[in-house]
Amino acid sequence: MFQVNLLTLFPEMFPGMLGHSLAGRALEDKRWAYTAVNIRDFAADKHKTVDDTPFGGGAGMVMRPDVIEAALLSLPAPGRKIYMSPRGKVLDQKLVHELAAEPALTILCGRYEGVDQRVLDAHDFEEVSIGDYVLSGGEPAAMIVMDACIRLLPGVMGNVETAGEESFSNGLLEYPHYTRPAEWIAVDGRPFAVPEVLRSGDHGKIAEWRHHQSREITRKRRPDLLG
Numbered sequence: 001m002f003q004v005n006l007l008t009l010f011p012e013m014f015p016g017m018l019g020h021s022l023a024g025r026a027l028e029d030k031r032w033a034y035t036a037v038n039i040r041d042f043a044a045d046k047h048k049t050v051d052d053t054p055f056g057g058g059a060g061m062v063m064r065p066d067v068i069e070a071a072l073l074s075l076p077a078p079g080r081k082i083y084m085s086p087r088g089k090v091l092d093q094k095l096v097h098e099l100a101a102e103p104a105l106t107i108l109c110g111r112y113e114g115v116d117q118r119v120l121d122a123h124d125f126e127e128v129s130i131g132d133y134v135l136s137g138g139e140p141a142a143m144i145v146m147d148a149c150i151r152l153l154p155g156v157m158g159n160v161e162t163a164g165e166e167s168f169s170n171g172l173l174e175y176p177h178y179t180r181p182a183e184w185i186a187v188d189g190r191p192f193a194v195p196e197v198l199r200s201g202d203h204g205k206i207a208e209w210r211h212h213q214s215r216e217i218t219r220k221r222r223p224d225l226l227g
């Protein structure tokens with residue numbers, strides 16, 4: 001089973017969206033499990049202090065290394081340690097495959113300005129970003145990492161072929177999809193037809209058309225993926 005340990009000041013945020021749909025079913029089926037550890041439970045003082053002002057001055061508060069370490073040490077099997085941060089390596093499908101193959105992950109979710117660098121260094125946390133924008137905390141980022149991993153776990157997605165054809169698995173964005181009705185009129189009266197080739201029954205031609213669509217949409221939207 002894929003075990004995810006979360007170190008967070010907001011354990012009640014979990015499982016959140018991961019309790020629904022595909023991930024929620026997989027959680028019920030025990031294909032993955034999580035433990036949300038409240039970092040505040042490991043504060044040593046009577047005020048349950050988890051953060052302090054930064055050395056050197058500046059805005060915001062920084063989470064204390066001793067409190068985070070105590071929370072980490074409470075885990076019997078932390079596995080691969082990840083700190084969600086916009087400074088990290090940007091998550092991509094290759095890293096998702098790697099993480100999904102681990103028996104356990106421990107994801108540290110920061111709040112405030114961040115966490116003391118020393119606890120990241122001392123415990124070899126890998127910093128992972130979900131993209132070039134800044135969230136108010138690591139929890140939604142952790143959920144995104146988890147969602148991307150969970151759908152790859154054995155038995156979670158029924159149709160194995162789906163995972164092979166989707167965006168990024170072949171380095172390209174996915175081709176467009178169509179279903180019934182074959183002729184559809186939008187509310188403003190404009191007709192939209194399904195591309196004829198998809199109704200031809202010629203599977204060779206369909207595969208060729210889809211590959212061409214994939215290449216064109218990748219060239220237009222994400223030329224960086226073509227290298």
Ligand code: ADE
Pocket residue numbers: 084085086128129130131132133134135136137138141
């Ligand atoms: N925490 C705040 N912003 C983040 C981001 N972009 N990725 C990961 N964790 C974050």
